[in-house]
Each structure stands twice: as C-alpha cells, then as structure tokens.
Amino acid sequence: MKPAKIGIDAGGSLLKMAFEEQGQIHYKSYSIDELYSSMNWLKMTAADAPIALTGGKAEYLKNEFFQNSRIVPEFESSGMGASYFMKKDGLSYEKFLLISIGTGTSICLNSGGRISRVSGSGIGGGTLMGLGRLLTGEKDFSAFVSLACSGKAENADLMVKDIYAPFNSPIDGSLTASNFGKIKDDHVSKEDKAASLTNMIAETIVLLSTQASVQHQVGDIIYIGSTVQYNEPLKHLLKKYTSMLGKNPVFIQNGAYCGAIGAMLSL
Known part of the structure; x- marks a missing residue:
C-alpha cells in the first residue's frame, strides 16, 4: 500500500479512511477498538503519504501518530465529502440539510456550498x-x-x-x-x-x-x-x-x- 494521500475520519465508534492509490480512491473502516493496531500499521505502510484528519479524535491521532498531518473541521469535511459523492451520483442541490448519523447525530445546513451546524442530538x-x-x-x-x-x-x-x-x-x-x-x-x-x-x-x-x-x-x-x-x-x-x-x-x-x-x- 503506497497511497498518494489519506483522509481519516476518527469518530466515537469507527475510524473511516479514504485513500488515493494509483489514481483510484479506496475506503476502509475499523472499529475504534482497533485504533492502535490500524494506525500503527498505517504509519509503517504509508509513512510518506500526506494525511488529513477529521472527527472527534482527530487531535488525538495527530498527537499520537501523525504529527505532520492537518486537521479539517468535521462539518467542513463532511460537507466537502457529501458534495463529492453527490456529484458522482449525478445529484445537485443548491440548498440542503446534511444529517450525519454517527455515534450521535449532527444536522448541518449547506447553502450555496457553505456549511454550518444548525442542530443535533445525542440520539444516533x-x-x-x-x-x-x-x-x-x-x-x-x-x-x-x-x-x-x-x-x-x-x-x-x-x-x-x-x-x-x-x-x-x-x-x-x-x-x-x-x-x-x-x-x-x-x-x-x-x-x-x-x-x-x-x-x-x-x-x-x-x-x-x-x-x-x-x-x-x-x-x-x-x-x-x-x-x-x-x-x-x-x-x-x-x-x-x-x-x-x-x-x-x-x-x-x-x-x-x-x-x-x-x-x-x-x-
């Protein structure tokens, strides 16, 4: 595995990874219980790849494993990712709500490409x-x-x-x-x-x-x-x-x- 770049969403329950390798984008997910084994494996196999982190445990991953990584605000990264996938699916909405159901639930407003959190719940x-x-x-x-x-x-x-x-x-x-x-x-x-x-x-x-x-x-x-x-x-x-x-x-x-x-x- 020699990815060109890596994005990691580190949440409360799962670690989700997107990485580009030889022009193709791949996806992997791990339980948060596998944090140490999966991140140590990543450090060994993709030591030179640039990494961007997001999610609640992004700061922790940066301090413990990837000191040279960058941190992207969670709602910003979700908005960019949703726009990317919608474009691939042939969908286009100028204004929409983005409901992210992870460990809890975040409710964000995307208006003209600008995203902001408007509500949320511990139910998820x-x-x-x-x-x-x-x-x-x-x-x-x-x-x-x-x-x-x-x-x-x-x-x-x-x-x-x-x-x-x-x-x-x-x-x-x-x-x-x-x-x-x-x-x-x-x-x-x-x-x-x-x-x-x-x-x-x-x-x-x-x-x-x-x-x-x-x-x-x-x-x-x-x-x-x-x-x-x-x-x-x-x-x-x-x-x-x-x-x-x-x-x-x-x-x-x-x-x-x-x-x-x-x-x-x-x-």
Whole structure:
C-alpha cells in the first residue's frame, strides 16, 4: 500500500479512511477498538503519504501518530465529502440539510456550498447499540440490524389506532403514540424490541431534521453516516417518515465516508 494521500475520519465508534492509490480512491473502516493496531500499521505502510484528519479524535491521532498531518473541521469535511459523492451520483442541490448519523447525530445546513451546524442530538448509532444491548443482549451491529429486520415495532409500540380502538382515529392510526408503550411484561421478543428502538431513533431524527428544514426553508434532506448506510430498517424508516412530512429524503452511495473523503480532498 503506497497511497498518494489519506483522509481519516476518527469518530466515537469507527475510524473511516479514504485513500488515493494509483489514481483510484479506496475506503476502509475499523472499529475504534482497533485504533492502535490500524494506525500503527498505517504509519509503517504509508509513512510518506500526506494525511488529513477529521472527527472527534482527530487531535488525538495527530498527537499520537501523525504529527505532520492537518486537521479539517468535521462539518467542513463532511460537507466537502457529501458534495463529492453527490456529484458522482449525478445529484445537485443548491440548498440542503446534511444529517450525519454517527455515534450521535449532527444536522448541518449547506447553502450555496457553505456549511454550518444548525442542530443535533445525542440520539444516533451509539444509542442504537447501547440501548439495543440493554434491551436485547446483542452487542454486534450487524446482528442487531438483523433482529430489527425480523421484528415488528407495533408489537412493542403503542400506536394511535390502539388508543382509539374500536373507533377510527382522527389521524393516521399507524403513527406511534408511545414508543415501547405496549410492553407490560417480558414477553416481547428481542426482534420486536430491536424494531421498536430503530423506529424510535428514526422518528426522533426525522422530527429534528424536518423542524430544521422548515426553519431554514429547505426541501431536500440528505442522510449520511455508517449507522444508516449499513442499516436497511433505519434507512427505510427515515425515508418513510421524511416523505410523510413532505420533504425529500436522499441517500448517497458511500455516505459513511463523507468525512474521510472530504478530509482527503482538502490535501
């Protein structure tokens, strides 16, 4: 491996890397638990390559491993990366919200190429795995997503139609009245708990995002981040609820690497 340049997005859960080698761009990701082994390997195999860092642990990586690297502000690198991927996907939006769902969730406004953070939440991938482990005992991300795929949130959630039954509800009966509101004992399956948690996270993120979109008069909402890229149930719900509220949900290929590619492009 002899990359020409490297971008690293060091977050709370994952290390994501974009690097250019022989004119091609490649992507890798590592668990934060692999930080020392992966970064020491990188120092040995790409000692002369210029490196740009972004994310919450960028300063730490610079001090510990790459003293000559440059640090790119997280929201700036995500914005550059999103613009790069959108161009590759043939997408063009003058003004949009960029929702980065990582360990937590950041909500940024991109207007005419200028990006600024307008909101955010501690609800994100860290919530999914932390609370998910408490609810189901599952600590592997892919396995948890599989549980959610097989479950039904309405078996754990109290729906609007449940409250108004046996009569018709004045609003959409399939809407959630109370997340986990049906759980009275321990007979709800792990699959249904996983589906309910995924639904709660999707609803929360969409509500915050659409509120920001109304405030800033934006119709297009772009979702990025590892939590959504590798999570079809969450992606489906984000799309469903965003569309339900009259906004345009957009998912871009390789969106999990927006920060890493944005950092690399800054070199």
